[in-house]
Each structure stands twice: as structure tokens, then as C-alpha cells.
Amino acid sequence: MEWGKTILSSLEWGKTISNREEKERVADIISSMVKEGEIIGVGSGSTAYLALLKIARRMKNEQLHIRAIPTSQEIRMACVRLGIPVTSLWEHKPDWTFDGADEIDTKHNMIKGRGGAMFKEKLLINSSPRTYIIADPSKIVTQLGSRFPVPIEIFPEALTYVEEVLRAYNPKEIKLRMAKGKDGPVITENGNLILDAWFDHIPNNLEESIKLITGVIESGLFIHYDVHIIS
Numbered sequence: 001m002e003w004g005k006t007i008l009s010s011l012e013w014g015k016t017i018s019n020r021e022e023k024e025r026v027a028d029i030i031s032s033m034v035k036e037g038e039i040i041g042v043g044s045g046s047t048a049y050l051a052l053l054k055i056a057r058r059m060k061n062e063q064l065h066i067r068a069i070p071t072s073q074e075i076r077m078a079c080v081r082l083g084i085p086v087t088s089l090w091e092h093k094p095d096w097t098f099d100g101a102d103e104i105d106t107k108h109n110m111i112k113g114r115g116g117a118m119f120k121e122k123l124l125i126n127s128s129p130r131t132y133i134i135a136d137p138s139k140i141v142t143q144l145g146s147r148f149p150v151p152i153e154i155f156p157e158a159l160t161y162v163e164e165v166l167r168a169y170n171p172k173e174i175k176l177r178m179a180k181g182k183d184g185p186v187i188t189e190n191g192n193l194i195l196d197a198w199f200d201h202i203p204n205n206l207e208e209s210i211k212l213i214t215g216v217i218e219s220g221l222f223i224h225y226d227v228h229i230i231s
Helices: 020-033 046-062 073-082 118-127 156-169 206-211
Strands: 039-042 067-070 096-099 131-134 150-154 173-176 193-198 216-219 228-230
Touching (some): 020 046, 020 228, 039 046, 039 118, 046 073, 046 131, 067 073, 096 118, 118 150, 118 216, 150 206, 156 193, 156 206
Parallel strands (some): 039 067, 039 096, 096 131, 131 228
Antiparallel strands (some): 150 193, 150 216, 173 193
């Protein structure tokens, strides 16, 4: 027995999608790459959401059968609404993954995690033989960290300790990410907090250094990952 009409039936992206025309263009490219029977990792963000819409249309029109491994609850809910079957890394290894980014430099290093899902995104990218990063031209920067801070997911009780250790890396600012739809800080899907750290310079070893801090779950730095950029 299935549910009747539910909130998921009319679920839309929660906010206005910026640079929509450019994002639609790169979403078309991703949609055209989907093949019958594939397991596809699906990242978070508005561009990934637009690509899902186009993939769902192909599935309906061409009788394609695929399964998705989503990186966040909002993407999982979008898959349910669009009729895209979901699976998990427990059950399947993805054939390939697509995701967005907040910033990408000329060496394809990235900052991700504005949506708070960088842990699952990094896990999925590392599990995939191929990863495509879809990004409109506004995401390309000459210096990483020029537009966005580095998100850092931390175990809640490690908050003050992690902040103290991070100060040794000379950030110009560290903020606890506060929620907009609830009182208090943002709580990730893993039950953790997010620190946003601004750096004037991001060296190649910063991702590794941050990850070594006790209490850090993951950061939004993606340095020297083997990804293909579609822009």
C-alpha cells in the first residue's frame, strides 16, 4: 500500500536558484551521460537538483532504470518525489558521481559544504571511479577561499578544542554556523556542528592538517581530487 498525496509530492527547491540558465546548461550535460542500469552518486546543491529533474525526465521518456546514492536528505527526498529509486553505499558502489562546488580554482581544488553535506560528499567521491563536478562559471576562482570560508564539521563537545587548534593556522575569522530556520546552530545530518573558517591563504596540506584535529569529522576542502569539471 502506498501513501496518498504527501508533502513530498509537491516538494520544490527551498530557495531561488541563482544563475539558473547556466546551471540548466550543465545539468543537461550530466543528464545526457546517464546510461541504463547505472548506480549514480548524487551530490547536494541546486545544480545537482536541476540535473536530477532532467534525469527523471529521461527515465520517464526513455524507460531508463537507474538507482541513485544521495548525499543529503533534501536530495533523497527529491529522488523520492521524482520517482528515482535510491540505494546506499552499504549495497552498491557507484558507477560514477556528480556533484557541485562552492569554489573551484584553476587546479580543480574545491571548497564544498555550504549545504552542510561535505562528509557524505567526500565519502561518495572517494568511493566512485569517476566524479564529475558541475559548476557554472561563477564558481571558478583564481584563489581558493576568496569567496567562501572552509566549512568544518565537528563533534559538538570538541567545539572549543577544535577552535583553539585551528587558531594555530592563522584564520582571519572562525564562526559557528547558525541556523536560519531554527534557534541555535546548524546541526548536520550526522548530529554535528559546523565551523566556517576564513583563510587568506590555503596551503596544499591544510585539508590533511584540519582532518588530523581530534573532534573534526570532515572539512569542505577538496585538494588534489581526481575530478572532471563540467562548466
